[in-house]
Amino acid sequence: MARNLQDHILQTASALFYSQGIKATGVDAIVKAAGTTKMSLYKYFPSKDDLVLAHLSKSRDAMLNRILAGVELRASEPKQTLLAVFAVFDELLSSPEFRGCPFINASAEFAEASNPVQLAAAEFSDTFREILADLARQAGAQDPESLSQQLSMLISGAIVSEQMRRQSGAMLTAAAAASILIEQSLSRAEPA
Template structure:
């Protein structure tokens, strides 16, 4: 039962953090929405920052699963895998509940470089770029790191555009630009 309460608190907090923002969501709101007590929340998450870090960790795992499923189930070549990542990110953008990337949002709310939440978002970003660089190297890209950074910027920009103007088709446009960058990088 205790493990279920911990997961329930994290699930409720995750929804509130994503829909309302981290700083705007107080512990009292989380406790009320979860139907629990502060004592229970603090038993599992000693501070709100610990709860936010758990939220980011949960999202990182979920992104990993979605990306793996999307690129490895529907793409054969490294080039197709890089492009499939755009499709993975395009899917949730059609939801009316779409509020952007939880990592970009958290990074914007915690701008201090030394803050643990900001560091967690930076680690996610670095690991995502590394995944793209690994795929670019597999594909034979001339400069895998540069291509990975360019693709990551296209994805982040498309997410931000879609957050500001839903149903804009930004990720599809970013994917089209990625096809050009990838083709250029593979041919030199």
């Protein structure tokens, strides 16, 4: 199952952090769930904080890969490519394991602005927006920066909405709004 113990511990911790929250998950619980011992855990991760940051890094990579793969899979005309991002997130929200965005949640759990967890969350947020901005630019949007920020806010909003009330179809409603905003931005960008 786990090629090496370090990965196995990280994977176990990651699942617990996401499903129960980071502060709510003790090291003992991780050790028990992973079927290992504290000594082994602390061998690979010198502190819980290191483990938390590794979890966020892993989540970051998984999320970005999933988005890029989904976009590539559904890629067609420019507008549909942007909407493909919403389809990817709609899949995520539909999973019974969905428990919100790991970065939004982590940002809420660790309040101090200087905390490394906050920085990791902010960095992911920026990267995601840049991806959207690139897609918007390729689609020929009038103001790719604004459009990407708006689409990213719709997605974040749909995530927290779905987190509070499941099966609300939030991401589809968000996609409908996105469609209108994209249309506007593309039509205004056409030269006369």
